[in-house]
Each structure stands twice: as structure tokens, then as C-alpha cells.
Amino acid sequence: MKRIGVCISGGGAKIGFAVGVLEVMYEKGIQPRLVYGISSGSLCTAGLCYGSLNFLKEQLLAIRKRSDVLGGQGLRAFLSQVLGIGSADGLFGMEKMREKLDDLPNPQPALRGVVGYVDLVSGEPRYVASDEVPRAEFLDAVQASCSIPFAMQTQRVGTEVRVDGGVRDILPLKQVIDDPLRVEEIHVISLSPITPDDLLLDKRVLPVTMRSLDLMSHEVLLNDLKIAKLYNELLRKCPAETVKEKREITLYEYFKDK
Numbered sequence: 001m002k003r004i005g006v007c008i009s010g011g012g013a014k015i016g017f018a019v020g021v022l023e024v025m026y027e028k029g030i031q032p033r034l035v036y037g038i039s040s041g042s043l044c045t046a047g048l049c050y051g052s053l054n055f056l057k058e059q060l061l062a063i064r065k066r067s068d069v070l071g072g073q074g075l076r077a078f079l080s081q082v083l084g085i086g087s088a089d090g091l092f093g094m095e096k097m098r099e100k101l102d103d104l105p106n107p108q109p110a111l112r113g114v115v116g117y118v119d120l121v122s123g124e125p126r127y128v129a130s131d132e133v134p135r136a137e138f139l140d141a142v143q144a145s146c147s148i149p150f151a152m153q154t155q156r157v158g159t160e161v162r163v164d165g166g167v168r169d170i171l172p173l174k175q176v177i178d179d180p181l182r183v184e185e186i187h188v189i190s191l192s193p194i195t196p197d198d199l200l201l202d203k204r205v206l207p208v209t210m211r212s213l214d215l216m217s218h219e220v221l222l223n224d225l226k227i228a229k230l231y232n233e234l235l236r237k238c239p240a241e242t243v244k245e246k247r248e249i250t251l252y253e254y255f256k257d258k
Helices: 012-027 040-050 053-061 074-083 095-102 135-145 173-178 205-237
Strands: 004-008 034-038 112-119 124-129 155-157 160-164 185-189
Touching: 004 012, 004 040, 004 173, 012 040, 012 053, 012 185, 034 040, 034 173, 040 053, 040 112, 040 135, 095 135, 112 135, 124 135, 135 155, 135 160, 173 185, 173 205, 185 205
Parallel strands: 004 034, 004 185, 034 112
Antiparallel strands: 112 124, 112 160, 155 160
């Protein structure tokens, strides 16, 4: 059976799009053995590892408002950052999201899932695999991968200060290619458009700031995609006998423009 990998980018509430693409894949008989996820993509990874696609979809459809997954702690963050009282460093707490992660029904992973977060102390990305650590430790990494700096509470473990993996890697495609499972086919689910849409902006600071952050994130996404293209170009230039287990990455469009 062909070894298939899936790479899911970060994208916040656009996680529903990833679930839709995964449904199409499963309907076509495409069964991944390896799933990498960053930020909200890590939630999909956890769902496929310790639950099922249907369970993940039901959990997402049950969310009606922000408070279903995030607890407000703006006052606590103000007291902590201004007066030095407490340890809150984000506007929202992650406890409710963690409860949902702990509700995943299966004690053992059904496939190899890998999620990434960034340690702010070293500045380095860290990747954690479901088949290499206990379930609780893997879910810790998923929670950290979703922790957007300033907006959400950071995760502090030992000397590490863990935040959203999208700070460094929005699309961990290189990691999927290099994974020891050596997948033969990779499906990329990008929760952000490859080409950013035009946007009308007024003079308010917040929309301008958010647009700037989106464009910076988009540039990181493009650089991540360039990895696959460079990989293929190098393979095509190398004689087949010099490349062990030669693998070529091809693009597959689920939803083609009409």
C-alpha cells in the first residue's frame, strides 16, 4: 500500500476547510499514514490520531461561539503585565480547548501524527510525534501549536515558553518530506490562499496591522511551498541511479477554479 502523507497549514477558524478536503480525500480512498499539522492544522492532526474524521467534524460543528473553546482572561492579563500579579500573558486562556483535546476517544494513535510549536526562549521550532511520546505530551504540543502570541496564553514547560508553530513554519512541508516514514505521496492542505486577495483598507490601525501580518505569513507560506519545487528540480537533474528511493512531489487540485 502506498505511503501517503498529509501536510496541513495553520489558518485559525479556516480549519473547517481542512476537514472538507480530508472528507474528499477519504471519499476517494486516499488514506494517510502520516499527518503533519501546524497551529489549527495540529487540531486536525490530533483528531485523526486519537479520534476520527467524523468525530473531529462533530466537535467543530458543536462550536457556536468563541467562549466554547477559549476562556476570556483580559483582566488577568492586565493585572499580570501591568501590576505583576499572576502569570497570565494572553487575552484568552486555553483550558477549554484542552478539555476538548482530552475528550478525544482513542488512547493510542491510529497513525503517525506530528505537530509543531515554537520555543520563544531558543527561537527554534519543535516537532512532536504521536508515536514517540505519551498521549498527554503530544496533546500538550497540540495546545502549544495553537497558542497565538499575545492573543492566547503561552505554554510553559521547564525552560521552554511554547507558542504557535506558525511563528516559524506555517506549512511544514520540508518536515513531511524528511520524515522517517518516507511517504511516497504528499497532499498539502493550505488554509490560506496561495495568492492573497485584494483588500480595501481604511485609515484604522488594526486592519492595516492585520493585513501586514497576513502578507508576512503569506510570504512564509510561499517559501515553505518552494521547498517542494526545489526538491523536484534537484531530483529531475540527478541520474536515477544516484538517487536512492527517488520520489517526486506532484500537485493535486481538489477544487479547481471554474
